[in-house]
Amino acid sequence: MNGLQTLPAWAEILVAILVVLGSGLALIGSIGLVRFRSFYERVHAPTLGSTLGTASILLASIAFFSLTRTRPFVHELLIGLFVTVTTPVTLLMLVQATIYRDRLEGRDPLARREDES
């Protein structure tokens, strides 16, 4: 880790907070994956890590590499762009596949149901 020595204390704290926040959100999302019982509920859990979680980690990375001036932060923006575009598409595909299977098996979740999925 070159440049770590030159980082002022406030910057270290900022980066640390962002990293912990991001990984914490990813962790909570994973807990949700375990806790939720139906597929349609589980779809919501990983989005914590893929939205605000990713954003926090990327912000931490931007802060670190900009403050130590080791490289420009263009890559973080691109990672953010790719994650934002690809995750919802993946989740949409998964949901479509599940709906299709549920309908084939004769239990359409959309057929007159308000709660309990």
Added chain:
Amino acid sequence: MTRWLPSPLASATLIAIWLLLNQSVSPGQLLLGALFGFVGPLLLRRLDVPPPRMRRPGAVLRLAGLVIVDIVRSNINVARLILRPEGRRPGFVPIPLKLRAPLGLATLACVITAAPGTAWVSYDPGDGTVVIHVLNIGEDEDWAAIIKGRYEGLLMEIFE
């Protein structure tokens, strides 16, 4: 636009992303980027995707800001729901939409799915009804009105 360059905007975006990814503007990378910018939109045309057309950059910015605020808020809500799941009421919500532009619908699908707590489930092109799954419907929140009020108007401004 033309036969060989159906979507200049998509071509420019591809070239820009390629150069940023490699962080270089050397002739070799420029050439490669230009190749992708040329081939990409041609492939896209084979998929019958309407060429991206952005109107009203102001509305695009407003939508982006709105989405960021909503995603941060729903992150907090869903994190709370995961850690304390009592009293949660998940369910499907039908929403009748006026929005018909394919790219607008695609954008809405991505926004709704990306935001924690809501997920796009199905769309009926016949009557324009979309069904979303909501992690916690709450007591008397009108999700259809929320989604329509926050996003539909802006999306129609941008894409129709």
